[in-house]
Amino acid sequence: METNSTSVSTTSVGLRYGLLTGLVSIIISFGIFAAQMEDSPIKYISYLVLIGGLVMAMRYYKANNLGFMSYGEGLGIGVMVSAVVGVLSAIFTYVYMNIIDTDAVARMTEKVRAGMEEGGKLTDEQIDQSMAMAGKFMNGPFMVVAVVISSVLVGLVFSLVISAFIKHTKPEFE
Template structure:
């Protein structure tokens, strides 16, 4: 029996769910930034839950549109693309927010980071200043967007390695 269904594209699912995940992440980031809660570790980890949910949903919908099948490689590609697109939207949002909407948010973050480093007590003032200068270089402007994209893609890839192993359902070889 020949399979006459049209093949579905992993790229289209990665893009679609990357945009959806990115939009949800941007809304969540906006809420955290507006409430001055972006330094709260527990709330920040919730953004990973959003990413995991977006990847899982993309895999689920891909399988629904592909006769219930998805290989590990397809899952890995979809999840990495979801992470990449979501990271791009998040990086652009963060840049726009910090540069145009609330420039004082960047200064608040720096002050909170400095306070945490001083509280830890394992760095001198010169080392803290140097660390903060380095983080400012990598967190602002177009370089900040690039770091957000690369970081999100890397973290998303690592997460997707696990999720794709769980959600894969290979097509039988002798069908």
């Protein structure tokens, strides 16, 4: 049986769909930041975008690999997509918080402070120390690394599940 499918690499698929998914995530993140809705449930749309990107990437790979994709290939694609999305999101978040809307960090830290004060379990001194430490991590390289690592970990968890459903391993003795 002749097919028109050509084999593609997991890296090329991961990069392609990582860029597409990352751009969609940036557009959604910009809307959420601009509307100052960082705490609303709408922020979870970014997870749906990532899941959609992972599913589309794995299905594309499978369709262009003669209908086959191993579980490991699916995980590789998922981690690659998630890493690219994480890098793009980290760059966008850094630029947004340090150039476009410099008050975003102050708003977020104020919300965290208010939550700590409402809890009533910490003294004012402990809250001040916590906020000083959080301020160091919300700017600069720590934030960029944290965004990339969290994106890869979340993408890995999603990929573990999605790859299990989409995989179709080649028979060994064919």
